[in-house]
Amino acid sequence: MTGAKEMKKHIPIIVAIVMMPSVVFAGLVQETDLTYMGAFRVPQGEYGGTGDDYSFSYGGYGLEYNSTNGTLYSSGKLGKNYAEFYVVTPIISSDIDSLNISTMRQNFYDITEGNRNNIAEGGVEYLGNGNIGGDLFLYGGELYGTVWSYYDGPLLQYLGFYKSGLDFSEAGDFDGMYRVGDETYHIGIKANYMCDIPSEWQASFGGAPALTGRCFDPVLGRTSFGPSVSTFYPDSVGVVEPSPSTVLTYYQSNGDNATLGIYVSNGPGNPNVTPADVVGGIVFAEGTDSVLFIGMHGTGDNCYKCAIPNNPAGNGAYPYVYFIWAYDANDLAASYQGDYEVTQNDYDTSRFWDGVYPNQTALAVGDTVRPWNVVPYDKWELDVPLFPDYTQINIPHVRGACYDPIESKIYIAGYGADGGSDKPLIHVYSLDTGTSTPAEVDSPASLTVGRTQ
16 A cells, blocks of 8 residues: 555645656547447346345446456445446447347345445444445455445535455455545545546556546535546555545535536526536546546426426436536646646636636636636537436436446446336447547646647
8 A cells, every 4th residue: 555645745846846748648538539339238137136136226336347357347226236247249229129138247245244324424324315335446456335325414424435355255355434535525525436547647646546526416515516526545445544535626506616507406507517417437548638527417407396307306407418528637637736826828728717607717827726627628418329218217317437448448327228117228438549639748747738629
């Protein structure tokens, strides 16, 4: 494990004395760099027990790829149990019966070994209004997992990270629950999705090998109203408490830091974010400068507790689309640096925003970049031939997304897409990391970069 002292930021010292040579990366991922390869169905039965907890019904959380086994991990109902199943050939079709069906490698199992609700301070059980098993992240031969409270009105969730072995049949290898990040921010902006930071980018983030984040949850005051992400050191989980973490993006739902828009329960829609939006996973692919937040976006007007096709139990913004918010890693690195001051070029290109939609203005020259000043360089809809009928299913979600770095494929778990049932479909995209316009960026030490769009 990297020691706590070693994990402190050394970047300001280097910036003061050195400007390193430029490095050429593949550039920013564009919409045209993603190609839809088709979809396949998850295993259809019950495995390891009976009931929804032992099937993929109401599941799809925690999607993670295992390149050694050629498999995916994902959850059953509400993330109580997880299973491992094989990747099969995706098919492009609007006929659900024509799609291939996966088979199981490991049956459903509670990898928290009964500790899923021990998320209050001190490891005290906290049920709240229901806890959800979040993302899984394969790192260093172990599975790291998260748990998040669905409706944490009293703001009592304090912990949310754990680790476990890869063999579900081996009991006693659970280790958790732990906290990532200090008390500056509520854990509601972390403890869900996770992904690797490519090796060429890790120095830009203090040596952190991974990212974690969470957003759009009920009780917006404890989470982020827009894609949120922080640095993550898996090796420190359970060793340093709390595990070190730096917030890179974060947005409030009201007030000065509501850069992407304010919360409106009933009113006009927002092309950036809505209260009904979801981020199911993030991808930071090697050879690119992009961090992709993959989820679902409501394109209609905001409507609170409205009839189907909106959400009678909460926020809705029907119709919905699968969606990507694309961020420039250079912008996240500037936020990480903590004392990056906006240049004239940053101002001219509106690289960082200050103000609330629809009246955003460019951050003034000399202002210091903060997590709420970092904004997407682009965002776009993902079209799929088999999209859930949300006039019948009123809980729309992209519940998971992950990346295969060997084949450069993105996997997305779309809830309710399996013929209108309550099971997810696995959608597959190829990511071309060589077709984007190359962007010349300064080294992680300098962080003096321009935008390529």
